[in-house]
Amino acid sequence: MTDGTWITIISLAVTFLFMMGTPVLLIIFYWVVGCSFVLDLTLDNTGAELLNVFKDGFALMAMPLFILTGDLINKSGIAKRLSDFAYACLGWLRGGLAMASLGACGLFAAISGSNSATTATIGSMLHPEMVKGGYDERFSAATAAAGGTVGIIIPPSIIFIVYGFLMNLPISDLFIAGLVPGSLMVLAMMVMCFIVCSINGWGYLIKLSFSRVLKTGIGAWLGFFAIGLVLWGIYTGKFSPTEAAGVTVGFCIIVAMLSYPANKVLGMSPDTPIEEKSVTSMFVVEGFTLREIPSIVVRSAQISGILAPLIAVSVVMQQILSLLGAQEVIGGFVTGMGGYYPVLFTAMAIVFVAGMILESLPVTIILAPILAPIAAEVGVDPIQFAVIFLVGASIGFITPPYGLNLYVASGVTGVPYFRLLRYATMYLVSLVAVWFCVAIFPSLSKTLLPGGGIYELLTGGGGG
Template sequence: MTDGTWTTLISIGVTVLFMLGVPVFLVIGYWVIGMSFVLGLPLINTGAALADVFTDGFALLAMPLFILTGDLINRSGIAKRLSDFAYACLGWLRGGLAMASLGACGLFAAISGSNSATTATIGSMLHPEMVKGGYDERFSAATAAAGGTVGIIIPPSIIFIVYGFLLNLPISELFLAGIVPGAMMVGAMMLVAFVICSRNAWGHLIQLDFIRVFKTATGAWLGFFAIGLVLWGIYTGKFSPTEAAGVTVGFCVLVGFISLPLFKLLGSPSEERSYKERNIGEYLVVKGFGPLELPRITMRSAQIAGILAPLIAVSVVMQQILSVLGAQQIIGDFVTGMGGYYAVLFTSMMIVFVAGMVLESLPVTIILAPILAPAAHSVGVDPLQFGVIFLVGASIGFVTPPYGLNLYVASGVTGVPYFRLLRYTVPYLISLLVVWFIVALVPTLSTILVPTG
């Protein structure tokens, strides 16, 4: 048989495996190994390429550190304090707890940089509260899933680090470019939540109490400090994004160890009492964790990083094989051949959207970004703006069937079946698509915070 026939058979075979539920890492890995034999490439080259991804990619070291940061702030109680603050600010509106969930997703994303961690953490904390507060359980779970999409847009972002590594763009500038679009995504989803909850009269309203806002803001001070520490260090040049991730992990570990004895001293039952019964001292510390818990927290983070890291590496090798096959040139020529600025831009967006429906954001980014970014740049699209456009599109894939990673995560942490989430996911999906097109049509939304010159 010819090489073309073998390529077709291997591609069909791995597609069948993917449809049967085989993990994406193994599907791509099987394709890479099969194509290596077809093209006569020694397998040692594949092994060397896998190793080079991480030995030569210092920026990628931030990925496992930000994943660990997300677990640490969740276990220490910082994430709960951030959600309490969001609810104090928004609970007086119809659908306030749903909007607070989305706001908490934005705040959590500003520390963790992970979509799945954001969905899992906020979903597990606030879904029971929303159901108890009179919200439909399907809507509550869909809200957590949709809110998690900003996990990779609001900086610091794991996927922005990968994108900057692949396209040789300043990661700190990519972070800045994602702030306004990320805030727009949160705002659009809050509007959807308000409309849906108003129509269904969901949620119990609380009185807007500035004392409660002040106390919960005081309680969230460690979260605000962690966010400020990351952003200050990166944007002032004090440390790189990778070093920022390490500093944040160290800060969270220190907070966890110090807070545990202080929390017990000030009265651990404080979390069960109303805000009026708690004094400011109880708000100043979180529950923390002990040194004996750190190995378990680290192991959980390592398991997640152990899933993502090989996926990145094998996707890079897949990209190299696609280059040998000429696929990158074919796709690039197809996109640039569409015509002018908007034709190329919207064609690229369509490709990202379709790919996001069936693949996780990492392989989508690693495989398509090096192909589509040069095509967009050739018609005048700003590289930073296209990076944001590309990754907002990739994030929408988290709530787009049939893949929809956030939908699976939300289903897992809430117990609501996957297909029951879809009805209330659609309005959020529409709002995210609207924001996506606005970001594409208005370049300054991505570049306004990026210093020029």
Template sequence: MTDGTWVTLISLGVTVLFMAGVPVFLVIAYWVIGCSFVLGMTLDNIGAALSDVFTDGFALLAMPLFILTGDLINKSGIARRLSDFAYSCLGWMRGGLAMASIGACGLFAAISGSNSATTATIGSMLHPEMVKGGYDERFSAATAAAGGTVGIIIPPSIIFIVYGFLMNLPISDLFVAGIIPGAMMVIGMQFACWIICRINGWGHLIQLQLGRVLKTAFGAWLGFFAIGLVLWGIYTGKFSPTEAAGVTVGFCIIVGVISLPLYRIMGSMDPNRPIAEKGYSEMLVVEGFKLTEIPAITMRSAQITGILAPLIAVSVVMQQILSLLGAQQVIGDFVTGMGGYHAVLFTAMAIVFVSGMILESLPVTIILAPILAPIAASVGIDPIHFSVIFLVGASIGFVTPPYGLNLYVASGVTGVPYFRLLKFIVPYLVALISVWVIVALTPELATALLPNR
């Protein structure tokens, strides 16, 4: 049999394994190993490639710190304060708590810069509250997964840094370009959430009160400060995104340790009571932690990193094999042959969407950005605008089966099986794709905040 036949058979075999419930990391690893034998690549080459990813991968250097930041924000009470503020603003509407969780994802993304950390933190914190509030547990988990997609669009974003490095674009411009599209993604998902909750009658309503909004806003000032700290440090060049994550980790540790005595003095929040039934004073309470708890928090972050990092690493090796198979050349010729501006634009979007269904955003960016971005520029698409189009599409892949990394993360932190989430992710996919098309057809949404544009 020819090499192409063997690759096809291997691909079908790992697809069967995936459908049987084999972890996606093993599925991709089996495909990589099988194709390596077919193409005459040694396993030493795979080991060397994996080693290079972990030792030289710029984006991965920041990932453990961003994930740790998310866990510390959760334990220190900052995430809950941000969530309480969002709920005080939206709780008067049907589905207000679910909409607030999406809003909290947007606020959290502005600190962590990670889709998986956003999903894990907000999902683990608000999923139990939503279930107690009468929401379907599958919908609650799907909401956390969908909200996490903005983690790589709202700045700071590791993927924007990788994209800017690959395509020689100003990182600060890419960050600014992601602000409006990221906000639109949040609003679009909240609208879809409101429709679904209104149809099903989910969620307890609370009265919109200016006092509640102001008090929760005051209680969330540490969260707003953390957001401002990250953005100020990166935009002014005071520190790199990796250093920003380290600074934020230190800030969250200080807040968490100081908050614990305050938490004990003010009285604890009853975890069995829905947020809608809590008074102002309870909503302002922080949780905090002891210094002796930091190793356990770090271990939890390390466990999540241990799940994600090998998956990303194997996906990067997968890119090498796809390149040897000639996939990059085929894609370039196909897109170039489509013709004009809109044909190239929508063809590129379709390729990113399909790739996001089976690969993580980092390999998608590494493989496709150097191919598609020059083609897009050749037909007149603004490079900054295309970067936003590309990465919004890659973010949608986080909730698109069969890969859907956020779906796996949400399943892990909520205990809801992966395949039970799929039905309830569809409305969010519709909302995200609609926003994506609007952003693609309206360059001003990405460039309006940029100087000299």
């Protein structure tokens, strides 16, 4: 049999394994090993390539640190304070608690950088409260899943780090470029949430209380400080994204270690409502003890241990695809579309379809090196295309049949996967609308970067 026939058989075999529920990491690994034998590539070469991915990848060190940050802010109670503040601001609107969960997803994403961590944390905290508040359990779980999509768009973002590493782009610029699109994604989902809840009459309204907003805002000040610390450090160039991740981890550990004994002295528990906390106690979170740190680190390491090999094996997969001429085939197809918008929309369609069956990491590693140069040839700014690409990849988190966030939300809420799809589709519509806006209006990605409108306003027109 020819090499092409063998590769087709291998591809069909791993596709069958994927449909049977085999983890994506093993699927890609089996395909890489099988194709290596067909193409007479030694396993020594494959092992060397796997090692080279991380040999000079200083930027990738930020990934496990931001994953750890997400677990630390969840365990310390900072995430709960942020969700309390969001509910105080939005609870007076129809669907206010659901919109607050979306807002909390945006705030949590601004520290953690992970879609699955955002979905799991906010879903486990607010899904029970939403069900008690009169929301449909399917809608509640779908809201957590949809909110988690901004986890990789609002900086800091693990996938932006990977994209910048692959395409040799400034990660700090990518972070800043994701701010406005990520915020628009949250806003668009809130609008859709308000419409759905108004039609169905879901949610109990609370009175808008400025004192409650003020108290919860004060209670969440450590979360706001952590967000500001990351963005300030990266935006001003005081430290790199990797250094920012280390600083944030250190900040969260110090805050939690100081807060735990302080709460014991003040006599406050995690379940104490924010309205009953004294002014003094609102300045500290629940925290955790020194003994709990190893278990938190182990949990974060487990997630990092899944993502890191997936990055490495996906890079090798991309190299094999290059040897097979996949870049030329896809590149020729996309280039053949013609001008700026035909090429851009075709690339978006490819990303959307890939996101339906693969996680954002392999989608990025495999397709970005193919599509980004073609987009640059027709005049798409590399930073803008990065945001377009990754917004499209994030939409894949709630797009069946894969839809990673749907599986995560199903796991933490107990709502079956297929029961989430109806309401996830509604959020999908709002996210796609934002996606096309980001593609059509480059200023949405670049306005905070040097030369952008808001940047020039803030710096008095002296950027550049």
